[in-house]
Amino acid sequence: MAERSFAKEVEQLRLPAGSEFRGEGILAVTKALLQSGVGYVAGYQGSPISHLMDVLADAKEILDELGVHFEASASEATAAATLAASVMYPIRGAVTWKSTVGTNVASDALANLASGGVTGGALVIIGEDYGEGSSIMQERSHAFAMKSQMWLLDPRPNLESIVKAVEDGFELSEASNTPVMLEMRIRSCHVHGRFTTRENRRPAFSLADALENPRRDTGRIVLPPASFAHEHEKVRDRWPAAVKFIRERKLNEFFDGDDAHADLGLILQGGLYNGVIRALQLLGLADAFGNSRIPLYVMNVTYPVIDDEVLAFCATKRAVLLLEEGQPDYIEQNLNTILRRSGVTTALCGKDVLPMAGEYTTQVMRDGIEAFLTTHAPRALESSAAVPAQAPTAVPITFHPKVRDLAAVVPPRPAGFCTGCPERPIFAAMKLAQAELGEHHISCDIGCHLFSILPPFNLGATTMGYGLGAASSSAFNVKSGKRSISVMGDGGFWHNGLTSGIANAVFNKNDGVIVIVDNFYSSATGGQDIPSSRADNPNRATKHPIEAAIRGAGVQWVRTIDRTYDVARVRDTLEEALTTSTDGPKVIIAQSECMLNKQRRVKPLFNKAVKAGERVVKERFGVDPDVCSGDHACIRLSGCPSLSVKDSGDPLKEDPVAHVDNSCVGCGNCGEVAEAAVLCPSFYRADIIHNPTAADRIKARVRGAVIGWLQRRRAARLARHAL
DSSP: OOOOOTTTGGGGGGTTTTTTEEEEHHHHHHHHHHTTTEEEEOOOOOSSSSHHHHHHHHHHHHHHHHHHHEESSHHHHHHHHHHHHHHHHSSEEEEEETTTHHHHHHHHHHHHHHHHHHSEEEEEEEOOOOHHHHHHHOOOOOOHHHTOEEEEEEOOHHHHHHHHHHHHHHHHHHHHTEEEEEEEHHHHHHHEEEOOOOOOOOOOSHHHHHHHSSEEEEEEEOTTTTHHHHHIIIIIIIIIHHHHHHTTTTSSSSEEEOOGGEEEEEEEEEGGEEEEHHHHHHSSSTTTOOOOOOOOOEEEESSSOOOHHHHHHHTTOOEEEEESSSOOOOHHHHHHHHHTTTTTEEEETTTTTSSSSSSSHHHHHHHHHHHHHHHHHHHHHHTOOOOOOOOSSSOOGGGHHHHHHHHHOOOOOOOOOOOTTTHHHHHHHHHHHHHHHHOEEEOSSSSSSGGGGGGTTTTOEEEEETTTTTTGGGGSSSSSSOEEEEEEHHHHHIIIIIIIIHHHHHTOOOOOOOEEOOOOGGGGSSSSTTTOOSOOOOTTTOOOOHHHHHHHOOEEEEEEESTTTTHHHHHHHHHHHHHHHHSOOOOEEEEOOOOHHHHHHHHHHHHHHHHHHHHHEEEEEETTTTTTSSOOHHHHHHOOOEEEEEOSSTTTTTEEEEOOTTOOOOOOOHHHHHHHTOOSSOOEEEEEEEEEHHHHHHHHHHHHHHHHHHHHHHHHHHHHHHH
16 A cells, blocks of 8 residues: 555544544544444545545554444445445444545435435535645535535534534434535645544444344335425425524534624634634734634534524624635525525625635635725724735736746646656657647546646646546547547546446447556555555455456457556557557556655665665666757656756757756656657666675776776877867
8 A cells, every 4th residue: 555654643543531632634533433433434535535534544443443334435426325324224424535526426325315314423524625725626515515405514624623513413414314514624634733532432323233133214215205205304304403403502603702893793614714813813803812803603504504693693783794715605695685584784795895716815805804894894994903915006926027027938837747657658658649640639537647738748638527538538439530539547447437438438339549547556646545456455455457347348459558668669559549440449558656656665665675784776867968969859758857957068059958857766757758759869877776795896896997998088089189
């Protein structure tokens, strides 16, 4: 396995009641699950929730002691369907994944779960990947919660609130017979803090108990006529039960301000609390301990909205500002309806002073609160010790003339492949194949290989979802002079690419080319093992070849390349696939271990061997500056971060020459690309020997002597010609 190890951190999960727990938000969630008596946990890795899966995997011994079942699911849909165990039985279950993409995948199972309802507490922990640090389309999970009527928790980003939200989430689910979504924003996942622990609990009703005493209630199964009754049950029974629980248990929080600002108020999503307090501090309206001078209503439950609480908060206010990150403005519309139907005249501001879309950073919220107060309470700003904001007339740094001139020459730095990534030579080979056969339509997929869309490769036209690379080319299954090319990773293949891509292509006799990038792990999500991983995993079955699954699905034309760094072979195989007369899908499996995970695995072993005095060899590559022509075609075809430029040192060679810096991991891709493209012979390989033997030293002396003699002879010849 190559994922990050939390073996040391998980020991905190054993802390007894009354202890102080210190750590990261993800670890606190795990402890809260155990304190809540969870019976089973499942999920699918993905930022910002990947570490939760890794923590649970490393905590297997502790989970086994408590009788908690954990498994890494094949997809988010699999994880969501796991919650079926809580439909008929009073077992608490939790699942986790990256949202909103994971929620989209799991939507069918979640909709059925929310329709029939649950008996045991069902908690869906979603990593809300929204904002400037996101890697996906910008959407909110709030819409799904509203659509299926699943209650949505968005706790304040501190460990005490997060742990309480987990425990309250299970109880809320049981009180209302409804699955609950716990929204863990990026910063909540990685926030550090402390809380006082409670005792871990074994499940009150175990999975083994359920198997020994099976239950069945057709009223919980989504089948007519029960399915028609479920909708009414949601509104008639479950919603009022949820509202009652939220109100009585005070899941939402009220913070009083001072008397001078009692007629104003801020309503905010719980996850925005830290940023709002910082924005108020910058305006001089909150102290260093986080005490706000303006009253706050913090919605740790953003769905359902509690009408009574909103009315009670707004009744004595002239104006309130709602801070709701993202669009559409679901909560703002809801609050307007509540206030106007009740005849409350309090002015409600929101997206009129805050952006409709985009992350609400501290600066964004500071400006929005300032605009709100300028209109409704200018004296609040006059009396505050605000930190001066940037003058409105100041020119943003991005518009500075020197920055504009630099941007015209230097392109923005995009995300890219790691140094030595085995996927880079695949796309270099694809560019070479297209140089010979012309441009082709290329469908991309989610994963590291998606970086091929960016410079220097500039390949790929679309990406439609994880494992959907081949499916994205389905419409192009027409007779033409060219074939479509689609790409998917090994993680996406096992996620759903085998059925939606490969099996679909076989069934519809698709004539396109499918490239499966097999780097041995689910690399983009942290290096977790998958069915085709080569690692020995004591808890999961690995070493299931992708080729066997593909041939089992009916593909006849399959080529497996076991070393992607052989650029010429990858290019030739691509050209064969694009020109062969064979009907049906053509599948190329390009295999090489993810370099990042390989280095995680190899470096400790290498350092240990060096320290032990063993002879070990490390390969490095370089560029001969005397041979390099300076045209930089190698960089345009490789893009490796370790392949850079430097001054040639020759006054007659003005262009900088290519240079390999010290981040090189010795993959050899730069030289392979140069050879396959017939660029130049300037690349060389050097073997660095640690703890050399006597034979190594003798060889080095002999080689040094020969090379020295040749250099002296060459220098003498040059001197004679100069005369």
